[in-house]
Amino acid sequence: MSRYIGSVCRLCRRENLKLFFKGDRCYSDKCAFDRRSYPPGQHGQRRGRKISDYGIQLREKQKVKRMYGLSEKQFHLFFKRADNQKGITGINLLVMLERRIDNVVYRLGFVNSRSQGRHFVGHNHFLVNSRKVNISSYLIKVGDVVEVREKSRKIQAIEDSLGLVVRRGVPQWLDLEKEDFKGIVKSSPTREDITTPIQEQLIVELYSK
Numbered sequence: 001m002s003r004y005i006g007s008v009c010r011l012c013r014r015e016n017l018k019l020f021f022k023g024d025r026c027y028s029d030k031c032a033f034d035r036r037s038y039p040p041g042q043h044g045q046r047r048g049r050k051i052s053d054y055g056i057q058l059r060e061k062q063k064v065k066r067m068y069g070l071s072e073k074q075f076h077l078f079f080k081r082a083d084n085q086k087g088i089t090g091i092n093l094l095v096m097l098e099r100r101i102d103n104v105v106y107r108l109g110f111v112n113s114r115s116q117g118r119h120f121v122g123h124n125h126f127l128v129n130s131r132k133v134n135i136s137s138y139l140i141k142v143g144d145v146v147e148v149r150e151k152s153r154k155i156q157a158i159e160d161s162l163g164l165v166v167r168r169g170v171p172q173w174l175d176l177e178k179e180d181f182k183g184i185v186k187s188s189p190t191r192e193d194i195t196t197p198i199q200e201q202l203i204v205e206l207y208s209k
Helices: 008-015 023-027 053-067 072-084 089-098 101-108 114-122 156-163 200-207
Strands: 126-128 145-148 174-177 182-185
Touching (some): 053 200, 072 089, 072 200, 089 101, 089 200, 101 126, 114 156
Antiparallel strands (some): 145 182
């Protein structure tokens, strides 16, 4: 699978949205998006560019795909699963992406970014209902208990991230028991829980062509 190895700050600037790829740094005055909030490249500061409807839809899809750290193939598979479910396809898609274990450990504050979440999940640092889960696309369910393994609780990155969780906040559908390095899934995430500005209908329109 192809993997992006360039500057992640360029991705935030390209999507014109802070995607918090670098955790705590994104909240500081060192954030590249805050210092240069225009698209990357030699033509980044050019004004008045007209974007087609297709271009707007593509940018929205790219933004969500990059935010959750998925490849094009992975994202398309999630979309097809969302389309086959009952309800509104766009909302189904976002809810499924929120339920990924790499996103859940990020939302709980165990890691400072989704990419770090994928890395730590892949290295067996987390348990779901007392069982090891090392597949980042694993979808959590209501009632699941997500916790840091006993041997992993002294990892400095996890301790540092938990120390900053107050600033980032924990969504209402999750309950963090910070002292026990544990989180409980109280309910399924809703559209209102996703505060990042996303127009999911544009993604549906893109894939419907």
